[in-house]
Amino acid sequence: MSPSRKTPPKPARLPCPLASSLDIFGDKWSLLVIRDLFFGKKTFGEFQKSPEHIPSNILAERLKRLESTGIIRKSAYQQKPVRYAYLLTEKGEHLGPVMKAMVDWGNKYIPGTYSFSEIMEMMKKNSGSQNE
DSSP states (O other): OOTTSOOOOSSOSSSOHHHHHHHHHOSTTHHHHHHHHHTTOOBHHHHHTSTTOOOHHHHHHHHHHHHHTTSEEEEEEEETTEEEEEEEOHHHHTTHHHHHHHHHHHHHHSTTOOOHHHHHHHHHHHHOOOOO
16 A cells, blocks of 8 residues: 555445445435535534434434544534534535436436436525525
């Protein structure tokens, strides 16, 4: 292994990039949190208002995992009590094409799914975000 290559996150099944990626965001909830970040949601409360209704204990764990793996970062926006906004890092932003490809695949092979633009419009309405 070259000195510039880091060991994949534990527990990696193989030194396969797909397996290692799944260790980070291959569960039911992580990609939905990442989706919400792409559509402008930033706070714990905003994530909880998503249509999938992620349980708060699972959301807290997923946010910690995504932060520890460098997909997101948190930034305090209020001091008393401390409240955080969660933002995609450059590493997280590079998941955009992956997310778009998954939406395109779903549109092609899963009848009745929303198009990418329909999802964007719904998320903007739900969050009040002006992000595109």
